[in-house]
Amino acid sequence: MADSWTIRADVPREIARAALLAHEEAEDWPSEWVLVGMEIADDRPDDWFVEAYLPHKPSASDAAFVGALFGPRPPKLAISKVAARDWVTLSQQGLDPIVAGPFRVRTAEFAPEPGTIDFVIPASQAFGTGHHATTEGCLAMLATMKARGMVVRNLADIGTGTGLLAFAGLALWPRALATASDIDPVCTGVVEANARANDVSLGAGRGALTMVVAAGMDDALLQARGPYDLLIANILAGPLVELAPDFADAVPAGGSVLLAGLLETQEPTVRAAYRRAGFRLAARMVNGDWSILWLRRRAVR
Incomplete structure (x- = not known):
């Protein structure tokens, strides 16, 4: 590296x-x-x-x-x-496990804790380790969705990074089809290694995860595996706004998107874009300066 x-x-x-x-x-x-x-x-x-x-x-x-x-x-x-080797060493130091809802995200030097949904994610690996407020907020919102009775049969994690949010989705809905994507080809190896470390099955069937490299929804396989009951995107406000029409095409009436990566001050712009695309707010939370939004697609009249 x-x-x-x-x-x-x-x-x-x-x-x-x-x-x-x-x-x-x-x-x-x-x-x-x-x-x-x-x-x-x-x-x-x-x-x-x-x-x-x-x-x-x-x-x-x-x-x-x-x-x-x-x-x-x-x-x-x-x-x-x-330096790559120094980054791996230094980034592992001083990062306590993150707890969000039923999830506990830790690095390898910490022991698992019984009674939690436990994930080991090396902190050196890009973004989505759980140690940022947006990822932590997404984990908490996924738990809220499950608690409110949401049923997910097909989910996608766009801009997955480490794969963590896709893993969390499969932990809550273990019979779902799951797809993870990222624009960075390096993430393929990262997600596959993390899947193996966390006993997440890789493959195209139910209960398994398929990884693709794509910019937004621009991938034939990603499109073919839809529509998605749940589409997760923890990226940035600008891309979220641009992707609103594509996400609307990929989510059926009654389906959900979980959006993060936006500052609270950017929330009105993002929500307006998704309102125009046919979504309504189901729930929101603020973690620090960051908004996490659960939006549902309205029925087409």
């Missing part, structure tokens, strides 16, 4: 949120770069970091490009090399 580099700024919450919004509107953002922003620590909700991951050593123009997300007076940017 090749080394990567980061460009990081530690900034107040409002500045970080503004930078994340600017990133969504940046049409020329390189597709191979990843930008994340979140709280520095749970007990410091007003202190955030914004970090761009690059597959090469950043140039001065790269740093200026990231700095431009913060407006005319960018904060101090720290550039660091992230």
